[in-house]
Amino acid sequence: MYFRGMNDKSYPIKSSFDRARESAKPLVRAKWMYEIALLREFKRKAHQYISDTPDNRDNLEWLALMRHYGAPTRLVDFTYSHYIASYFAFHSLGCEDKVVWAIEREWLNDEATRRCSAFLEIQEDKLDLDLPEQFSKCFLWPNDRNAITRRFVAAVNADRMNTRLTVQQGFFLCPGDIEQSFEENLRSMIAENKSQKPVFKIVIPHSARNRALTELKYMNISSTTLFPDLGGFANSLNDRFELLFNDFIVSEHALLKTIAYKAENK
Numbered sequence: 001m002y003f004r005g006m007n008d009k010s011y012p013i014k015s016s017f018d019r020a021r022e023s024a025k026p027l028v029r030a031k032w033m034y035e036i037a038l039l040r041e042f043k044r045k046a047h048q049y050i051s052d053t054p055d056n057r058d059n060l061e062w063l064a065l066m067r068h069y070g071a072p073t074r075l076v077d078f079t080y081s082h083y084i085a086s087y088f089a090f091h092s093l094g095c096e097d098k099v100v101w102a103i104e105r106e107w108l109n110d111e112a113t114r115r116c117s118a119f120l121e122i123q124e125d126k127l128d129l130d131l132p133e134q135f136s137k138c139f140l141w142p143n144d145r146n147a148i149t150r151r152f153v154a155a156v157n158a159d160r161m162n163t164r165l166t167v168q169q170g171f172f173l174c175p176g177d178i179e180q181s182f183e184e185n186l187r188s189m190i191a192e193n194k195s196q197k198p199v200f201k202i203v204i205p206h207s208a209r210n211r212a213l214t215e216l217k218y219m220n221i222s223s224t225t226l227f228p229d230l231g232g233f234a235n236s237l238n239d240r241f242e243l244l245f246n247d248f249i250v251s252e253h254a255l256l257k258t259i260a261y262k263a264e265n266k
Helices: 014-026 031-048 061-070 082-090 105-120 132-140 164-166 182-191 206-218 230-264
Strands: 003-008 076-081 100-104 153-156 168-176 197-204
Touching: 003 082, 014 031, 031 061, 031 132, 031 168, 061 132, 061 164, 076 082, 082 100, 082 197, 082 206, 105 132, 105 182, 132 182, 153 182, 153 197, 168 182
Parallel strands: none
Antiparallel strands: 003 076, 003 100, 076 168, 100 197, 153 168
């Protein structure tokens, strides 16, 4: 299974690129033009901030780097671990019920392989979307054919993974047709498999939050471990604050009961 945790059950799965575009409401209709422009600008200026930049041809690693630093991309974060997905569902504040999305791994891989190889016009056993040329041709080059043939979602990951992706057991799901939303790409794959139910939406009540975060902490899953830098440690104090507050309420309640009991039995 592939998993993604979200802190509000009413939210659809969206890429950061789609969220940015909806917020900006640009005039040009072709989304791929914005993606290419953002990618080009990031490539031109990234060396001013980091020394170890990807190979210029490896657009997947460039997009992964952009995603790591918060730039809008079509890549959507997923994880192989349902425990880590549960943490991401619960770690943000808010009273909404949470959700963990689960997608059948074998089904998605088989469907993506069939569709991507057909789009690239190569044999399925020669498909490797982590290769720079195949990735760019499959996802980034303008589609001059029937757009329906490009509507799919595929699991991808750059050869060089950053620390966060490694500790979060993470990877990306990448939509083929950027002119459509992530869910529309995924829905196109499901439409041909009506007898199957490959996508599951697991809703978890907000009332389970403190217990879930406590159990995950005992499993060494927290912001400190999933974001191994000072920012992750600082963010983990949000969880710690809330859990400490909850423990204080419980302790205070127990103390008041003890005082009341002693007063009644004098």
